[in-house]
Amino acid sequence: MSFDREKSIFLAALDLPFGAERDAFVRAQCDGDEELRGAVKELLSAHDRSMNVLDHQTPQRMALQGQVKSAAEAIAQNATWDRGSDGSAIPPEGEDNSFIGNYVLLEKLGEGGFGQVYVAEQRHPVRRRVAIKLLKATAVTADALARFEAERQALAMMDHPNIARIFDGGTTSTGQPYFVMELVRGVHITEFCRNHELPVTQRLKLFLDVCHAVQHAHQKGIIHRDLKPSNVLITLHDAEAVVKVIDFGVAKALHEPLTDRTIYTRFAQMIGTPMYMSPEQAEMNSLDVDTRSDIYSLGVLLYELLTEQTPFDQHRLQTASFDEMRRMIREEDPPRPSARLTTTTRLITTREANRAVGERSLASELKGDLDWIVMKALEKDRRRRYETAADLARDVQRFLDQQPVVARPPSHWYRFTRFARRNRTVFASTVIVLLALVSGTIFSTWQAVRATIAQEEAERLRQEAVASVENLKRANVLLDSARANADEWRWELALQQYTEATELQPNHYLAWSGRGALLARLGDWPHAASNYATALELGAPANNPAWWGVPQLCYYAHETNAYDQVCQRMQEQLATTDDPGQVSMIVRGICIQPRDPDHIKAMAFRMEAYLFEESQNDRNRFGPPHPGHGPGGRPDGGPPGGPKGIPGERKPFPPGRDMREDILRYATGVANYRAGDSGRAIELLSEVRRGDERSPFGHMASAVLALAYHQQARDEDAIQELAVADKSVDMWLASMQASLEDPDYPWFDFVEMYVWYREAYQAITKRSPPVDPRFHELSHHVELILKSSEESSVQHRTANGQ
Template identity: 45%
Template sequence: RTGGATQAGEELIDLSDPSSIEETTRATPNEGPGERIGRYQLEKRIGEGGCGVVYLAEQLEPVRRKVALKVIRLGMDTERVIERFEMERQSLALMDHPNIARVLDGGATDSGRPYFVMEWVRGARITDYCDVQQLSLRKRIDLFIEVCKGIQHAHQKGVIHRDIKPSNILIDESGGHGPKIIDFGIAKAISGNADSGTEHSSQDQFVGTPAYMSPEQADRRERDIDTRSDVYSLGMLLYELMAGRTPFDSAELASVGLMEMRRILLEREPPVPSALFAGMSPEDQQGIAVHRKCEPAKLPVVLKGDLDSVVMKAIEKDRARRYETVNGLVMDLQRYLAHEPVIARQAKRTYVFRKFVRRNRLAVIAGVGIVLSLLIGLGTAYTYYLREREALDEQLRLRQFADAAHANELMRIDEARGWEGFAHVSVLLSEGKTEEADEQLRATPITSIRLSPQSSVVLRSLGNWNALRGRWPQATDCFKMMMKTDDLNRGQNLTNSLDLVAISSVLIEGGKPQDYRAFQSWATDRYAASSSSLDVSRLLHAILL
């Protein structure tokens, strides 16, 4: 394979066992370029994994072809590593999938070190291939789904990879053969190895690639590693394919101590991909966005939501909250591609809130205290506000009552003044001062005076006085007003006097036939039902003039 040597932080093997470091410096057999192992001629070293060195070799018989040959790394041929290597060869032989590199052969060197032969993949790491080809997010997801299908096949065969990372997933440079998963060097059989009776990764070992390693792999107390560990590593790979980086920097993990590395992997919560990208420098954002054929401002918008949720569900610290199988992860990605709701976003907020509370217990308690204080303060302020509002409403009611009383008082004063002027007119007329009386009426018209049942006496007198002197318009106004007072006082009938005849005479003499006809209708409606023959007689005299 091509893909370069292991990067900083990509491998961390047996850090707690100093003897493993010493073993790398001891004299070892001379397998290397130019040497021959069985029917394979070694040409050059093209890479190394956790426990093996990979060579490009040429198979000499029965057919000539290029292959990748992996042997135990020089200086690492301890019983534990040999046992793990032998399991790798057996595991790969179980699998037959287009996305998993095929095992062609296996055996042992002259020095007794196991080796196996795989098909040689002329390709680059999946992340490098995607960047060089500038694949969009959708095409990256399609490629990632193919990888998932290969891992799911391995799980169905009872094999966990446990070291999924970009350098272990190669893609043919032409892209025509899809991704190939290689290096099951630290794979663990789900069903166990019945023959060995030993645990292949003891608690003194730290086997894997920290940046992609699941928390349970990093936890030395956890011995039950299952397929959800690969789900986590696939989630980290998807994270890098989407955002351009993993949430935990490889260089940082390689530089800190083993205990701090375990603490980071077990406790530190990774940011969502969109937030990680948003926190990068503009130069880094531009480079990553270009490789995905996307604008820097648009990429976090695309990631935010479904993709963030899918990735974060795959890399949950608690494996019970991850996708149960790789196929579950694939199905959610297919829902995203089909614009369907993804399972990862259901009931997410409550869980995030609970985790936030557990992580920031003191801050949450302080925040709750502040909120309660604010609520109590707001409640007290609102109570005072209601009391003040009631006081203002009562004040407004009293003011309106006072204004109404004052307005009524002014009206009564105006009425009194009107009746005072009206009475003065009566006095002036009785004294024969007609011109002064008319002047007073112009200043205080009869129509401006508020009528009452007692007004008829004054109006009758004033009307008769004007009629006797031939002042028909003035007499007409007085009798019209008197008719209105009669409507106010049903207990007194105008038929008891000669008022009806006087009114009809004045209206006729005043030369206003329409007023007389209106009087006829009013008088008929008002008095036609009377049982008194005298009343009826007077009514007839009045309306038949």
């Protein structure tokens, strides 16, 4: 059986009237091929079921149509008629049986169960072609009159370019009501799109006009209730496609009645076409329909425009029983448009027409926003649809403008509740069975699961413990090696090992403090202070000589929290130690920040006592640190030694100069200055200053002396001492620039001196000191070492397969 043959017979039969003539034609064309004949009859039956009620033919209507046609022909033969502009015959005005009022009937357009539609020509006051809808004489019942008058009134209320306009109305001499409206010569919107192979964007633009027309009707308080392709026509005006919404025969008014006659809708009566009917229309209960019913029908129309198929299979819906049809409309969710296209090959030409849109398939183009726009309009729950046709149009326009749309896919929870409501009995039974099965399964496997989980957890903890121990061992080896390499001035290797140790044991504070010490020795004090701050957060005690100088470092780098923590722990040590050297370093760290003088007076008094005792006992009580070393015997608190000595170590004092006494005098002077006794501070620090050619504390004392002189308004002396401090800063930076391994004195002494210098400069000149570019050079040098060590670490891990 040829599909083309079947199609040609079907299309030819559509031009014939419904009944015996069409059946005879099909029988003759099939020429005894019963399979072909059955297929054509099935197509014709499906077509007849989807026709508008006004287009459906019955033998009675065909007979009446023939009578009207015969009467018109008889009149035409017995009269002398004029000719219109298009050559058609126009009866003279005197022959009443060819006229309805001022209109000449020319041809019949269609006929339904209650009405007939004619093409007519208006004679006065202007000549124009119009359409006349006439209620059949055999259908003049109270209900038909009421619906006919309601449609006429509905059209009269609306004035929109996309709705067929009404011009006139009245009653014939035989009592048949009629109305005159705009003549629309067009085709169904879906047929127009298919014949012209319009791309998606053009179809959507036509659909926007439909939405605007429906919105206008809703604003006038009218619900169409029968929106479908046959009631949305496309006509051409100057080659421009124009939408016309027609047939308000089952329209309903929202507020005031459209007619004084009573329209009685019988109980459990469906109004509309099932294929395009909303769930609430199919429900046929006491819930009244509103404008959102038309939104559903618009969704069906948009679905068909995009896929050329209706949401529900036409054959299944038309062959289903009445109750099954209503159930499908109310409960079944149609597939998304893109999903429907992936299961059919009906739109080959449409896909080809859409290759201009990014060479994507039509299904891909519909997937996403267009899917959700359509499905939102087709929601079973009208509260989840678009509120108005204008809202639907705006979302479509957003899609055309490449903007985010309002429509979104329904949540999984909503889908689940929908399924549960549709299948209450099955769902309840399933839940009970599942609960019983799950409960039994849980009870029977509970102990086994607990045992398995416990075993897995124990194994996990064991593996973590083993890995942690191995990492700790490896980290400790790296720390020892890093200290040794630092003593040998192998900065890059030492920094790489410290960094690897922090990666292996990120919670090991010794790795961070060791790395901070190395960075401080290299002159990158901001990063060094950050590493020390991390060590403090991890619980570093900060109560041993290795941390002397760290308060000054944190204060210099503005690590305020870290500075406060170190000072708090060092203050706690003051109550437990009586070592003058240890107390001196604690006082220097605390006094680096301006404080309440009353808080410092006790420290100043204690330092005075140590200084007095030192002078009386020939300096025999002064303990560690060793006179030639910094905090902890070395700047970073590690063990002293190494074949090359300790970089940054204080140089030996010349003979006749005792550094221990200078340290006490310097710390006592600093404490007296912070306690508010600038005179005593000048006395003590001047003694230290007098040995500045041989002692680093002379250079350190200059900045504090400048502040003490400034406090006593001795500006010249203050400026002179500030100049000495400025020179000391320059000298240390020059020595550091010349050799990282052998600066004039340790980094922690310089950092302390620079903090005092910065404070003195600000107090005396009222501005911040200029930033010496050599600070940036030191930091940049360390950055290069860090980068090189990171690259070496990556290569090392790669070589070991880590």
